Amino acid sequence: MTERLRIATWNINSLRLRLPLLGRLIEALRPDVICLQETKVPDALFPAGAPAELGYPFAAWRGMKGYNGVAILSCLPLQVLDIAPDWCARGDCRHLSVALEMRSGPIELHNFYVPAGGDVPDREANPKYAHKLDFVAEATTWFAARTALSRAVLVGDLNIAPLEHDVWNHKQLLGVVSHTPPETAGLTAWMQQGFDDAVRHFVPADRKLYTWWSYRNSDWRASDRGRRLDHIWVSRDLTDGLQSQTILKDARDWPQPSDHVPVCVELEV
């Protein structure tokens, strides 16, 4: 038995500010599950009734004051999984994993918000860059120990554009945090612990693909200096079931937009 499953991921950059835009995402993509990052809301202040009002009666969130924060909204019943470590022992609300209860069996879903890493791509000079590399390395080690990973999906703002055409100018960005060789090598090693890139599955590696455009451009569409920082990976047993991908570029022109746009994948599981 197979079922269709649509999973969307979006760095919403403040859930409370952009709650109305979630309706637009739902209208455009009709996802079964929505994974959010940078909710920037402590758990006690999370709008607990909002998911059900939007048509997503099952939800989980993990937030803190001011920074970070992740949430999962679902049409399918879910159980929060308590299997992963507190990454880098920071307690900083960058990961939430759940089991989605599907008729065909559970799907293990991981929602990540990887540290951005600051400005200076130097471990010694910039502790935030060191934290980012350590976070990715720790996640790689953890997934490497998961033998025979199956029916698993990993999404999120991974804050790294791994391929040459995941950035607007490869050579210029080799020294810019998000596209440095240690980061791209680290992210690739992480993905290779049992996952395939579900979006690049449909789009050849020589085609430009972005999910984020900086606020610091007066005309983001004209300058088009984007990066692909948001990702959806599926365990290899799910790759043959991949049906389609959508990067909702129009969302960058919504009123008071996030600097990231939603990414969605449909698959048969």
Next chain:
DNA sequence: ATGGTTGAGCGTCAA
């Protein structure tokens, strides 16, 4: 080389 913008929440830090 620098600055450009946004959000949280009231200083400035993080992105």
